[in-house]
Amino acid sequence: MxxxxxxxxxxxxxxxxxxxxxxxxxxxxxxxxSMNPFCEIAVEEAVRLKEKGVATEIVVVSIGPTTAQEQLxxxxxxxxxxxxxxxxxxxxxxxxxxxxxxxxVDKEQPQLVxxxxxxxxxxxxxxxxxxxxxxxxxxxxxxxxxxxxxDKVAVTREIDGGAQTVSLSLPAIVTTDLRLNEPxxxxxxxxxxxxxxxxxxxTPDALGVSTASTNKTLKVxxxxxxxxxxxxxxxxxxxEKLKNEAxxx
Amino acid sequence: MTILVxxxxxxxxxxxxxxxxxxxxxxxxxxxxxxxxxxxxxxVAEAAAKIAGVAKVLVADNGAYAxxxxxxxxxxxxxxxxxxxxxLAAATSNGKNILxxxxxxxxxxxxxxxxxxxxxxxxxxxxxxxNAIATVQSSAAVKVITVRATGFDPxxxxxxxxxxxxVGAAHDAGKSSFVGEELAKSDRPELTAAKxxxxxxxxxxxxxxxxxxxxxxxxxxxxxxxxRAAVDAGFVPNDMQVGQTGKIVAPQLYIAVGIxxxxxxxxxxxxxxxxxAINKDEEAPIFQVADYGLVADLFEAIPELEKLV
Numbered sequence: 001m002x003x004x005x006x007x008x009x010x011x012x013x014x015x016x017x018x019x020x021x022x023x024x025x026x027x028x029x030x031x032x033x034s035m036n037p038f039c040e041i042a043v044e045e046a047v048r049l050k051e052k053g054v055a056t057e058i059v060v061v062s063i064g065p066t067t068a069q070e071q072l073x074x075x076x077x078x079x080x081x082x083x084x085x086x087x088x089x090x091x092x093x094x095x096x097x098x099x100x101x102x103x104x105v106d107k108e109q110p111q112l113v114x115x116x117x118x119x120x121x122x123x124x125x126x127x128x129x130x131x132x133x134x135x136x137x138x139x140x141x142x143x144x145x146x147x148x149x150x151d152k153v154a155v156t157r158e159i160d161g162g163a164q165t166v167s168l169s170l171p172a173i174v175t176t177d178l179r180l181n182e183p184x185x186x187x188x189x190x191x192x193x194x195x196x197x198x199x200x201x202x203t204p205d206a207l208g209v210s211t212a213s214t215n216k217t218l219k220v221x222x223x224x225x226x227x228x229x230x231x232x233x234x235x236x237x238x239x240e241k242l243k244n245e246a247x248x249x
Numbered sequence: 250m251t252i253l254v255x256x257x258x259x260x261x262x263x264x265x266x267x268x269x270x271x272x273x274x275x276x277x278x279x280x281x282x283x284x285x286x287x288x289x290x291x292x293v294a295e296a297a298a299k300i301a302g303v304a305k306v307l308v309a310d311n312g313a314y315a316x317x318x319x320x321x322x323x324x325x326x327x328x329x330x331x332x333x334x335x336x337l338a339a340a341t342s343n344g345k346n347i348l349x350x351x352x353x354x355x356x357x358x359x360x361x362x363x364x365x366x367x368x369x370x371x372x373x374x375x376x377x378x379x380n381a382i383a384t385v386q387s388s389a390a391v392k393v394i395t396v397r398a399t400g401f402d403p404x405x406x407x408x409x410x411x412x413x414x415x416v417g418a419a420h421d422a423g424k425s426s427f428v429g430e431e432l433a434k435s436d437r438p439e440l441t442a443a444k445x446x447x448x449x450x451x452x453x454x455x456x457x458x459x460x461x462x463x464x465x466x467x468x469x470x471x472x473x474x475x476x477r478a479a480v481d482a483g484f485v486p487n488d489m490q491v492g493q494t495g496k497i498v499a500p501q502l503y504i505a506v507g508i509x510x511x512x513x514x515x516x517x518x519x520x521x522x523x524x525x526a527i528n529k530d531e532e533a534p535i536f537q538v539a540d541y542g543l544v545a546d547l548f549e550a551i552p553e554l555e556k557l558v
Contacts, residue, residue, distance in 0.1 A: 011377070013513070016380060016512060017377045017380050017381060019381050026376075026377060026380075026381050038494075093358045094349070094358060094359065095352065095353060095356070095357070095358045095359075098353060117494070118494065120377070120378060120493070121376065121377055122376055123361065123362070123375065123376050123377070123378065123493070124359070124361045125345050125349070125361060126349035126352070126359050126361060127349075128349075129319065129345075129346065129347075129348075129349035129350045129353070130349045130350065130352065130353035131353075132319075132320075132350060133323060133349070133350040133351075133353035133354050134353050136422075136424075137424065138320050138422075138424035138425040139319055139320070139346070139350070139425075141319075141345070141346050142342060142345075142346075144487070154428060157342075158342070158487045158488075159342040159343075159430070159488075160341050160342045160343075160441075160488060160496070161259075161430075161432040161433060161488060162430065162431045162432040162433045162486065162487075162488050163430060163431045163487070164316075164427075164429075164430040164431075165427075165428040165429050165430065166316075166318065166425050166426065166427055166428055167425065167426045167428050168424060168425045169423075169424050169425070172424075177487075177494070178477065178480075178481070178494060179480070179481065179487060213358050214357045214358045214387055214388050214389035215358040215360060215385050215386070215387055215388075215389075216385065216386045216387075216388070217383050217384070217385050217386075218371065218384040218385065218386050219383070219384045220376070220381050220382070220383050220384075221381065221382050221384070222380075222381065222382070223375070223379055223380065223381070223382050226519055226524075226538045228536060228537045228538065228539065228542075229524075229539055229540035229541055229542065230540075230541060230542070231531075231536070231541075231542045231543070231544065232541050232542065232543050234543075235543065235545070235550050235553040235554050235557060236557060238525065238541055238543050238554070239554065239557040239558055241541055242502070242523070242525070242541070242558075246502070246523045246540065246541075248445070248501045248502040248522065248523050249445070249469060249502065249558055
């Protein structure tokens with residue numbers, strides 16, 4: 001079975017971003033970029049499916065700038081077999097990304113597509129669901145367990161009230177939650193080997209996809225700052241403050 | 250302008266987040282209709298009809314909608330939604346699961362987790378784990394939006410008298426089926442609706458030690474939450490996680506116990522009215538957002554706190 005994994009290049013999760021002075025966005029100049037943490041979990045899950053003999057080929061795809069090749073090489077070092085970059089210098093919205101991924105799905109015909117549930121930059125949590133809608137496939141979002149058997153996949157999902165399990169007909173879309181697995185680190189020999197694995201570069205035009213969006217970001221601002229309060233010396237003082245100053249208990 | 254709000258419910262009762270979503274719809278302005286899709290949802294529809302400001306309740310009562318499977322519910326919402334100016338759902342795990350699928354079917358981009366309404370087409374939403382706030386304008390004919398409940402004070406659950414109307418053909422895509430669920434059972438208030446939340450982190454050391462927090466929470470009538478570290482370590486189940494990718498809470502009082510304060514955790518609780526941090530590490534970043542910080546061993550401080558409140 002062929003598995004397609006989508007990954008996104010985003011600001012590293014340890015970086016505290018700053019809003020640009022002109023409010024046009026956040027300042028990403030000279031900031032460390034990495035693979036989105038949920039996408040790392042998606043790659044890991046695909047590699048584990050291959051190690052179990054369920055997956056036969058892992059194709060990793062990214063939609064983004066030329067530099068996203070770094071994240072694709074990381075995925076190749078972790079165990080993906082080949083990579084596709086759909087190159088776009090513009091920041092694309094989720095629907096455009098989903099349409100581009102749909103074009104790749106049509107071309108590659110994977111049985112399972114695994115994506116992160118959300119990217120930690122835009123925090124949209126949309127692309128996997130949109131890809132499922134455009135492909136007409138079932139979706140198992142926020143997955144904490146994925147089990148393929150025959151022509152079905154059982155996905156256990158993290159939901160507000162606890163956990164839910166659904167069964168989907170293949171092909172299907174899965175989006176990963178935090179506790180699906182713990183991603184491995186790439187070994188040095190595998191990083192070297194990944195440099196020789198195939199990486200194809202496509203463009204939205206070549207795929208015949210319009211990347212127009214109905215959303216327009218007008219401005220980006222820093223959130224209202226919350227200032228540090230005071231340190232209390234004892235539990236008794238804390239209770240006194242909460243009762244008489246904050247009046248919350 | 251007419252706005253369609255997707256009711257959040259469990260086939261038995263309307264979830265509180267629906268009231269916050271109706272509040273966001275009221276800020277946009279125009280008639281508000283509420284869709285109740287599910288199975289055996291007569292009582293839910295009746296309750297929805299009483300929500301203040303709701304003009305009409307649409308009921309799609311069918312086995313295909315019993316478990317909110319997005320493959321079945323999204324086509325229904327997309328079909329009904331075409332005639333509306335906006336489609337709104339709470340940014341719950343259901344809303345997040347279903348609404349992007351609706352947006353794609355309508356060929357529009359969704360606006361996720363709005364925290365304020367600037368005008369009928371312009372909204373504010375947090376990005377980068379709440380470290381930036383984007384103002385986003387939508388040119389879509391039907392604006393598809395999820396609503397972060399903490400951004401909007403709920404409307405009254407009583408006082409309305411909307412008409413109730415059965416709608417929609419059954420959509421059963423046949424792509425998915427419900428296998429089962431394990432829902433957490435608790436007598437404490439629901440995390441996202443509680444006035445006081447007590448949360449524990451890695452500093453709790455193990456799941457058994459959470460009993461100290463449960464005891465304190467029960468004295469305060471509080472809900473109990475956790476940081477990602479505590480959930481990852483297996484101390485408590487995932488439904489207790491507060492943070493960027495867990496639950497977003499904004500109670501009157503948030504007590505963070507043994508939580509260092511990673512930005513991903515702060516993203517889920519920094520809009521709380523009063524924040525208390527109890528941590529033995531005085532350098533912990535949580536103190537930078539806390540109104541009251543106590544540098545102490547939590548195993549001494551929590552039992553004492555429980556006695557004094």
